[in-house]
Amino acid sequence: MNPLQRALVEKTGHDHGFEHVLTSDLEGVTLASALHAARASVSVLPEGGYLLRLQATTPALLPEMLRSFAQVLRADGFAASSEAALAALLGRSASLARALPSQAAQDFEAAVSSQLAQLPAGLGGTEVERLVRQRVGQQKFREAMLDYWGGTCTVTGVTLSEVLRASHAKPWAECANDAERLDVFNGFLLVANLDALFDRFLISFDNTGRLLVSSALHVDDQHRLGLQPGMKLRWLGEAHRGYLAWHRKQWEEGTGYWR
Helix, strand or coil, X not given: CCHHXXXXXXXXXXXXXXXXXXXXXXXXXXXXXXXXXXXXXXXXXXXXXXXXXXXXCCCCHHHHHHHHHHHHEECCEEEECCHHHHHHHHHHHHHHHHHCCCHHHHHHHHHHHHHHHCCCCCCCCHHHHHHHHHHHHHHHHHHHHHHHCCCCCXXXXXXXXXXXXXEECCCHHHCCCHHHHCCCCCEEEEEHHHHHHHHCCCEEECCCCEEEECCCCCHHHHHHCCCCCCCECCCCCHHHHHHHHHHHHHHHHCCCCCC
């Protein structure tokens, strides 16, 4: 790798989620970040372009990368034909590394500790801590969902962040622990109308991702709410299915559960 290539790789990494250069020499460049635990090693391919090798603390990273980049997977990493292609690979891997367990949980604990430490003397207590944990947790869950789904509604493809909601499949109050509450697979990024329906178990999704609509929703209201035949999740990972099964049970029973 010549000096120009190294400089381009370092700049691409800095701009796409890998701001630290660990090594940079003739063999290639190794990149890291203070915001997640993944590392990226970039070398030059003999035929031109780059080869990206990822080291991750979560086993979910590589399978998730395959959703978008299966066509450039090689036995030893992901091939990038240009700096732009490398940027896409690095940007997506950084987003996933921030979102996937257990990075979000670690960020959550650090943020909670920081905010509790800033409280005035005498304001602490179990209820205050519960409220801080819930507020920070919901913020971190939203950030993780935006990263995981690429800032795009899981169903409609809408990218306007102001109308996107991080929807829990298994609600916050029903989760056994913070790991469940912050698990990026425990929910979907939905536009506000779908979020409201999903939150109240008026819609759900089957194991193929197909939209399920409650009989309590009148056909006219379905049209007004933008529900259309054939709507489905862009993808559905195996890790989603346990949480979705819980949600679908409430939908099937028509419990009218309100979070």
